[in-house]
Amino acid sequence: MTTVPTPHTVPARRRVVIVDDHAIFRAGLRAELADRVDVLAEAHDVESAIAAVREHNPEVVLLDVHLPGGTGGGGAEVVTGCRDLLQEVTFLAISVSDEASDVVSVIRAGARGYVTKTISSEELLQAIDAVASGDAVFSPRLAGFVLDAFGTSAVAEDVRDEELDRLSAREVEVMRLIARGYTYREIASELFISIKTVETHVSKVLRKLQLSSRHELTRWAEQRRII
Amino acid sequence: METTPTGHPGPAGVQRPPLRRGQPAPVAGVCLGLSRHLGVSVPLVRVTMILLTLAGGVGILLYLWLWIFVPSEREPTPEAAVRGLSGPAVGPVGPPKPTGTDDDAGTGRAKSLLDALTSSPEVLLGWLLLAVSALMVAQIIGVGIDWRLVLTPVVILIGVLLAWSQLDRAGPERIGRGEDGRPTAALWQVAAGAGLVLLAVLIIASGLVDTPDLAVGLTVAAMLLAGLALVVAPWLIKLYRTSQIERARAAAEAERADIAAHLHDSVLQTLAMIQKQRADPSAVERLARSQERQLRTWLYRQNAQATGTLKDQLLATAAELEEMHAVPVEVVTVGESQRSDHTPLVAAAREAILNAIKHAGPASVYVESNDREDAVFVRDRGEGFDVEAIDEDRLGVRESIIGRMHRAGGRAHIRSTGRGTEVQLFLPVEEPTSSATGESGGAEPGATEPGATEPGGGGSEQDHDVPEERAA
Structure with a gap:
């Protein structure tokens, strides 16, 4: 893979830590990203990842879902281990796996987004930017998982914010469009809302995914042997 | 033997x-x-x-x-x-006549x-x-009949029948297991058979010697058996354990051979081909991608056989087209289809994916099934085309996508802009031709677009997972 020429100037170089147990993948990722972000450190298992994050205090941690070490919790355990840092450090899960269990466990631990390893460099850089500035990054597949877990029926327009176990009609629409492969910009023009609003919706969904104790979510997760 | x-x-x-x-x-x-x-x-x-x-x-x-x-x-x-x-x-061939009885x-x-x-x-x-x-x-x-001559063989016979009949039914590994009913019953049956045989032997013995002698004989026999057991039991236990280990090892070996065969057939072949075609990056990428897909299927979906669900059929279609044209196709599925026949939807989706990857490049497919209808969205990021002009240069779209969906009782929309094209396919669960399978699907008349908001749907959710929520 080659680095994509920058179409626009990136305002600031993000400080990034790469966590993956495969040295080849770390090296590849580093080569891809090196001229656009600052790769502060690399880590290969749960303990070294937590140590690296605590030492370097990066903006974004690119976190593989499957990691050796620790108590076997993988990427989710790294996020849990850095829970006190979640205000400054954001985690972007990056995985080869399509398994719902892998994705949801790390998201529920506190990661701000999920992308697959086949993502292009340009998209990955955008995703890093997005999570660093506080937005959530949903791959189409993660949006699909969310819809599967929360149900696709459009519920009341005025779901209150504190109601964690249902998606509002707008959120369902946004999730559905993400799953259909739309970018935030396209979603905004499709629904006649601003990009900022789209980002707000996605962040709310992420919060619900992380905090919801919804019966369906639990059951859905149990079926996939997450909990 | x-x-x-x-x-x-x-x-x-x-x-x-x-x-x-x-x-x-x-x-x-x-x-x-x-x-x-x-x-x-x-x-x-x-x-x-x-x-x-x-x-x-x-x-x-x-x-x-x-x-x-x-x-x-x-x-x-x-x-x-x-x-x-x-x-x-x-x-089937002329049987040799046996010794004629009453034939x-x-x-x-x-x-x-x-x-x-x-x-x-x-x-x-x-x-x-x-x-x-x-x-x-x-x-x-x-x-005058000596009953002991008749009875004892019969008792022995019954005992033997009881004990041996379990020999065929349960394998050696199942006899000892007592958690579910049958093996325990088998154990009882074997025990009863052994008891009957012992009884018969005792009857015979009592005919041969006097009762006090018999008691002495029994004691001696028991002592002999105990001595014998002392010698033989460790051997038997060792034998049993070895056979258990052997069985586990054979199972592990079979699994290893299975994995090795699979890796040999797929991964090693692909790696060899990648080495050969390293001058051609697109071929290498295609090979790597199709191999990744195969391996992933094998690892994660091993137990789910090809079920013929809409999801599986579309995944297979996407994989096939992706492999054929070396263009990535991502498929996201939500929900399980309530329909039994997916042929028109899959065929139309296939055509749409094919169009996308031929004319526009990478495609993403989104499949959503609820209790009213199945919806498939095929999206690409090509330059788009004039939907109104499709009857001239894209007859395939009109006939094989729109026409096919209409004939099947569904509908198709095509949205094309300069930033890409999206083909939307809808097929209601309840179709006039074949019987619908969804139990709740019949209650919904007509089909509404899943993106549309239900009017006043705050109180009554129409999602299919609601009944479970109420039940719990």
Whole structure:
């Protein structure tokens, strides 16, 4: 893979830590990203990842879902281990796996987004930017998982914010469009809302995914042997 | 270990089916196996056996002998895979006539009568009881019968039958297991059989020696057995353990071989091809991608067989097109389809994906099923085209996507802008042609676009997972 020429100037170089147990993948990722972000450190298992994050205090941690070490919790355990840092450090899960269990466990631990390893460099850089500035990054597949877990029926327009176990009609629409492969910009023009609003919706969904104790979510997760 | 008649070819040099105890049989399948092997009808073999039994019990001994030494056709044998398990019940070639008993007619009626008289254990038991009553009648008439001579073999026989009948039913690994009912019952049956045989042996022994001597003899026998057990038991336990370990090892070995074979067939071949085609990046990427997909399917979806669900069919279609055209196709699915027949939807989706990857590059497919309809969205990021002009240059779209969906009772929309094209396909669950399968799908008249908001849907959610929520 080659680095994509920058179409626009990136305002600031993000400080990034790469966590993956495969040295080849770390090296590849580093080569891809090196001229656009600052790769502060690399880590290969749960303990070294937590140590690296605590030492370097990066903006974004690119976190593989499957990691050796620790108590076997993988990427989710790294996020849990850095829970006190979640205000400054954001985690972007990056995985080869399509398994719902892998994705949801790390998201529920506190990661701000999920992308697959086949993502292009340009998209990955955008995703890093997005999570660093506080937005959530949903791959189409993660949006699909969310819809599967929360149900696709459009519920009341005025779901209150504190109601964690249902998606509002707008959120369902946004999730559905993400799953259909739309970018935030396209979603905004499709629904006649601003990009900022789209980002707000996605962040709310992420919060619900992380905090919801919804019966369906639990059951859905149990079926996939997450909990 | 094989019994004598096994290897002999027939008189005309015809290869006989191997001597195996047949399986759907009342007792142990010896007669069925014999008849298959010899090419004689089953009732004939049975009657011969019974007659031999009456002639001093030879038949029973023969039967038990064959029971022990002839393997059942259910037992896996190395040759079985090659030869096939069993031949026809009645040999197709002219059977060699056995020693004629009462085979005067040989017609179907006689045979079926014989079969009815000998084929079920109950009938055989009836015969046994008849024989006993005949003996009783004889005693009443005045013939002196030593009951111990009759009774003890019968008791031994029953005990043996009880114990051995479990031999075929449960494999050696299942006898000891007691968590579910059947193996425990088997254990009881074996114990009862052993008890009966011991009882019969005691009866015989008590006929031979006096009671005090018998007590002494029993004590000595018990001591002998205990001494023997002291020597033999560790060996037996060791043997059992070794066989367990062997079995586990064989299973692990089989799994390893399975994985190795799969890796050899797929990954190694692909790696070799990648090395050969390293000058062609697109070929390498295609190879790597299709291999990744295969491996992923094998790892994560191993247990889910090709179920023929909408999801599986679309995934397969996408994989096939992706491989064919070297363009990535991502598929996201939500929900399970309630329909039974997905052919029109899959065919139309295939056409749409094909159009996308031919004219526009990478495509993403989103499938959503609810209790009203199945929806498929195929999106690409090409330059788009004029939807109004499709009847001139894109006849395929009009006919095979829109036309096909309409014929199937669904609908199709195409949205195309400069930033890409999206083909939207909808097929309601309840279709006029084939029967709908969803139990709740019938209640919804018509089909609404899933993106549309339900009017006033705050109180009554129409999601299919609501009933479970209420139930809990």
